Amino acid sequence: MHLKGPERKGFRALILCPTRELAKQTQRECVRLSEGRGLRIHIISKIKKALTQYGSTSSQKFDILITTPNRLCYLLKQDPPAVSLKNIEWLVIDEADKLFETGSRGFREQLDEILKACDGNDRKIAMFSATYTPVVAKWCVHNMKGLVRVTVGQRNAATDLVDQELLFVGNEQGKLLAFRDIVRQGLSPPVLIFVQSKERAQQLFNELIYDGINVDAIHADRTQLQRDNTVKAFREGRIWVLICTELMARGVDFKGVNLVINYDFPPSAISYVHRVGRAGRAGRKGKAITFLLLMIQST
Template sequence: MDAREIFKSLTCGAKFNKKPQNEIKRKLKEEPDVKTTISTKRVKEEKQNDEIDFQLLSGTQDLQSSKKKKKKQLTPEELSKIREDERISKLRKDNKISVIGNKIPAPIEHFDELCSLYSVDTKVVDNLASCKYTVPTPIQMQALPIMMTGRSLMACAPTGSGKTVAFLTPIIRDLKAPQKNGFRALILCPTRELAKQTYQECVRLTEKTGLKIHVISKVDKADETFGVKSKQMCDILISTPNRVRFLIQQEPPALELKSIEWFVIDEADRLLEDGKDNFKEQFDDILKACTNPSRKLALFSATYTVPIAKWAIKNLKNLIRVTIGQQNTATDQVDQELLFVGSESGKLLAFRELIRTGLKPPVLVFVQSKDRAKQLFNELLYDGINVEAIHADRTQQQRDNIVKGFREGKIWVLICTELMGRGIDFKGVNLVVNYDFPSSEISYIHRIGRTGRAGRRGKAVTYFTQNDTTNLRSIAHIIKKSGGNVPEFMLTLKKAKKSDKKMLAASAPRREEISTVVKPEKQDPGQFVKAPAKIKKKKRKGGKKSEE
């Protein structure tokens, strides 16, 4: 028999059962085992599913009506929570607030909410209004509730966005009234200028509260002012890391930090970065001295770095991270321009052309070192503008007078180094000139952030030469992200090596001196005729000497 005949004989009289489930049940009763038990379960599930599908198709139970029925089953409290979550999500999205953490408090929309929700004294809100803080900025909207609930915070917000008020207000709320238990709040800043600026802002916000705010100006008098024997009340200390560490390492310590309740680090990425001439070691020693178990920590900066994020995640419990806008981007309130000047001498010509066409003070000019600040100052001294330079070689009194003169409009153009690149808030700076190309993207963001603050527009011009291409591509992308226009070729330049960027950030490149004085060229010694050798003196007869 061939295969066809065999198939016919096997299928002869075969019938197809229209109800396969009954047949399967009959077989299961005859030969029950593990496999058939599983099949039985599947059959029951399929039957139930078929019945449900049939009911849905027949219209006895509509899918949409079932969803509506489920919604109707929600309690009023649940519906209210859903609506509140949607409102909070929209509020954060509209203000470009990004948050990471658990059980994050909702942002506020008005400063009056601080009184009703967080028991802030009305005096503090009145002080905010008198300082012309009427509507909270995005960082204030989210950072204030977080700190007032006692959570650790790492906040990144653009320059000029109101970070100082965001961390001072919760501190003032928590301390309430003056006490004699020593300092209860510590704020660290990278420079004395920024520390004094924060101090002045704190004095304005604590008016009528009685709280005592101090900034360390003279280290030699700190013991009698803040030491154990001092009877002066101390509540908030604002200073730089070097001075605080010096005082706590004295024997006996001239400064006690055991009662610190709030520890705030302003410009945290600068204070926590590793490397030469940085503050990480000082910060670690100060943190150990703050032994209060209920101490809370908050980090604020305009730029984000990986080391600071790793440190915060590792060391801070119950941490919330807040970012306003995109990380490490320049403010969109500044019109930015990259200007090719050819050579170092071209920078001076470009700046003098800027003066000739009409300079609108106040203006900040950034150079890479104190020597170049001195050189540029000497060149511009007689150009008919009120110019001054501030750098590390100036005494503290000179620096204070220069900053005061610039704020009062007596100084039109202020030449400075990175010393003034962070945090300093000069009202109404119209122009920032990067005379020397910034050493990093972060440096660029902080420099141009001295203008375009508090909603006012500003302008920034950055000079570059053929030797400044290491960071040109990355800074061009920063300008592009913030809405500026840059030539397309800059965006497509080859990426710089990480090693080159690190080297540039660690040490400034060598540049020609800023000078229009023509120096005489060094003469080649070979072009001169050598002087004859000394002629030996011979003795004449009689003992007299004569020269030939």
């Protein structure tokens, strides 16, 4: 609404997402929401093509850029920079608490680079996330003028539309037995299963593929084409059960997920909220089952 329509100024809005799957979903929604306004929305897909696509003249063809931080930083580090963000009016950071994480799995350093590149006087920042961490809160207070917070529902908590169950399974073998018991009782697809690593995802897939279940796995070791095809098949109902890592816990919206299973216990409360939030969306009810091992330490 603020951009109103296209102007030949280059990118005027930038939307950052932690994963390519979420970036593509955001692009689809932007196209729908901007229908009739003529805004030109672009997503960075092929990095080699992008190196020559956003020069001093070609970048004037676009209004909104949607991307992941790593790809954008690669373009900014070229000499001269392969993309200009000087006319950015809106910087939208989706899954803000994830992008503010530090370390090998975080994006904090990349985010700092992007913020410096968006140096226009009219820049506004908007952050979205299902969870609100102290790190993000502190940064917002110190760096955003006229800060406004909007909270929907209870902060850092799962929606009450999700029926949450904690299931004691005893040991690792008990997890597999518990899932097969759920299948015997009657599985209502689509179902998401979360595990802690790509190795665990592949191991579980190898177990379930022989049970006659339409199952697949998505993780960072699969190619982008494989990941895209898997997501498409899950959306179309050709895959009933999708095994995934934290990759899919952030923002990706699958319509009508009936059941989320935390096969491996979430590493944090924040992770738990995002995982179970794949169910209970858009007013629909859902269920989340978390497997818990009974750990006994001898003295």
